[in-house]
Amino acid sequence: xxxxxIVVQDLKKVFNVNASGVNSIKxxxxxxxxxxxxCFDVLKGISFDVKPGECVAVIGRNGAGKSTLLSLLARVxxxxxxTATITGRAAPLLELGAGFHPDLTGMxxxxxxxxILGLTRKQVKxxxxxxxxxxxxxxxxxxxxxxxxxxxxxxxxxSIAVHVxxxxxxxxxxxxxxxxxxxxxxxxxxDEFRANGGTILFVSHNMQAVRKVADRCVWxxxxxxxxxxxPDEVIPLYESTPMETDAA
Amino acid sequence: MVQRELKIRYKNSALGFFxxxxxxxxxxxxxxxxxxxxxxxxxPSATAYILAAYLPFTFFQLCLMDSAxxxxxxxxxxxxxxxxxxxxxxxxxxxxxxxxLLALVMFVIYMLAVYIIxxxxxxxxxxxxxxxxxxxxxxxxxLGLSFYxxxxxxxxxxxxxxxxxxxxLMFFLCxxxxxxxxxxxxxxxxxxxxxxxxxxxxxxxxxxxNAYRKILIAPQKIMVDKVLVDPLPLDWRYVAWAAFVSxxxxxxxxxxxxxxxxxFVERP
Numbered sequence: 001x002x003x004x005x006i007v008v009q010d011l012k013k014v015f016n017v018n019a020s021g022v023n024s025i026k027x028x029x030x031x032x033x034x035x036x037x038x039c040f041d042v043l044k045g046i047s048f049d050v051k052p053g054e055c056v057a058v059i060g061r062n063g064a065g066k067s068t069l070l071s072l073l074a075r076v077x078x079x080x081x082x083t084a085t086i087t088g089r090a091a092p093l094l095e096l097g098a099g100f101h102p103d104l105t106g107m108x109x110x111x112x113x114x115x116i117l118g119l120t121r122k123q124v125k126x127x128x129x130x131x132x133x134x135x136x137x138x139x140x141x142x143x144x145x146x147x148x149x150x151x152x153x154x155x156x157x158x159s160i161a162v163h164v165x166x167x168x169x170x171x172x173x174x175x176x177x178x179x180x181x182x183x184x185x186x187x188x189x190x191d192e193f194r195a196n197g198g199t200i201l202f203v204s205h206n207m208q209a210v211r212k213v214a215d216r217c218v219w220x221x222x223x224x225x226x227x228x229x230x231p232d233e234v235i236p237l238y239e240s241t242p243m244e245t246d247a248a
Numbered sequence: 249m250v251q252r253e254l255k256i257r258y259k260n261s262a263l264g265f266f267x268x269x270x271x272x273x274x275x276x277x278x279x280x281x282x283x284x285x286x287x288x289x290x291x292p293s294a295t296a297y298i299l300a301a302y303l304p305f306t307f308f309q310l311c312l313m314d315s316a317x318x319x320x321x322x323x324x325x326x327x328x329x330x331x332x333x334x335x336x337x338x339x340x341x342x343x344x345x346x347x348x349l350l351a352l353v354m355f356v357i358y359m360l361a362v363y364i365i366x367x368x369x370x371x372x373x374x375x376x377x378x379x380x381x382x383x384x385x386x387x388x389x390x391l392g393l394s395f396y397x398x399x400x401x402x403x404x405x406x407x408x409x410x411x412x413x414x415x416x417l418m419f420f421l422c423x424x425x426x427x428x429x430x431x432x433x434x435x436x437x438x439x440x441x442x443x444x445x446x447x448x449x450x451x452x453x454x455x456x457x458n459a460y461r462k463i464l465i466a467p468q469k470i471m472v473d474k475v476l477v478d479p480l481p482l483d484w485r486y487v488a489w490a491a492f493v494s495x496x497x498x499x500x501x502x503x504x505x506x507x508x509x510x511x512f513v514e515r516p
Contacts, residue, residue, distance in 0.1 A: 076328065076329070
């Protein structure tokens with residue numbers, strides 16, 4: 001049994017939001033006072049792991065900490081305590097089209113993004129055609145990305161992420177973009193990705209999508225794991241839980 | 249990353265890389281016009297002397313100014329993908345460094361052109377081989393300060409204005425528009441028994457500006473109060489001090505940056 005590519009152990013994240021919002025030295029000096037700190041415990045110690053080739057969906061209400069969890073895994077945030085480790089190369093798709101520079105052309109952005117995701121220039125050159133073809137952006141690839149439509153940005157972003165040979169794909173609520181055809185293509189690509197042994201962790205509110213691709217579900221509720229299980233076990237419970245219990 | 253920086257900078261300008269030459273060139277022409285004609289120190293080829301110190305100073309100044317915004321402009325990227333955050337200030341400093349090298353090439357061309365038009369003393373001297381040493385010190389200093397500034401400016405957005413004022417004032421505290429001999433021979437310095445000269449030299453940027461000038465162009469006698477004064481030899485102790493300070497700033501800047509880098513995404 002191979003090592004689990006994603007291991008989350010007793011992960012906690014606290015955000016400090018200071019109410020004053022000081023952002024200049026002048027303000028800090030003139031209006032100096034003891035900081036009023038508001039802390040948000042976004043994740044209150046969660047543990048789970050994802051096995052190789054598994055596809056795990058994270059579900060939960062808004063503010064449950066789903067996106068924070070992905071960001072922590074993508075190493076955008078540093079955990080307050082606990083660990084979130086990914087073995088192998090991770091391609092985070094936290095928001096499509098993020099990291100594109102609007103003044104650079106689509107082509108230049110492909111290079112730039114793939115290199116940040118860990119490819120070498122030569123490797124990018126080999127698969128650049130594939131990326132362009134998959135994204136269906138066609139002739140616009142040499143236009144600055146600021147001229148792209150949001151659909152084009154999304155397709156290009158997805159296309160790059162699935163072509164960098166990542167071991168782990170972190171997807172945050174992005175499969176809903178693009179038209180029906182493209183969505184189908186995305187699912188096909190995800191199946192292919194998994195057939196090659198890739199691991200996926202994704203966040204979704206779309207229960208149909210979860211049923212379709214996920215092997216397991218992690219139900220986050222207010223920073224705790226409420227339930228882990230197969231979609232067939234978790235989703236009915238999740239859907240039947242009335243909103244009111246959120247307050248409890 | 250550096251490539252991206254350069255590309256963006258020149259993306260929308262038809263003259264492209266020519267700009268990086270043009271900026272120092274125009275500055276130097278204006279300065280030499282004023283200096284040769286109105287503010288002459290009794291030194292021929294004042295332009296060359298100013299240039300030798302001014303170009304590295306511009307590099308230093310631009311590094312600090314540019315670094316302030318590096319993290320903020322890349323914030324959307326930082327929020328989405330992990331990559332070593334240090335790359336941002338490093339890329340900014342490197343791209344400015346490339347500009348400095350280009351400007352120095354221009355400087356050499358300028359010197360040769362002057363030599364061809366007015367043949368006289370061969371303008372270059374053997375000590376120029378120390379140039380890489382000075383560039384390295386300068387690079388460390390600029391990078392170290394860039395780490396500090398880029399990290400702090402992320403939390404306090406007025407840091408960049410403070411840096412702007414400080415580098416502007418620094419310009420006048422460094423021997424760029426004047427010669428260090430003037431500092432050494434000033435009544436103030438003599439009244440303090442040479443302390444002022446030492447104090448100003450303790451500023452690494454002062455020491456570096458002076459060293460650039462001394463190693464690149466043959467020193468000349470300088471008119472101070474209508475008396476010609478012999479040029480001072482380059483005091484390597486001050487250069488060594490500058491190197492020490494620069495490396496110290498680089499190390500502490502880097503560790504500060506590393507300590508703060510996880511907070512960039514969580515800035516208020």
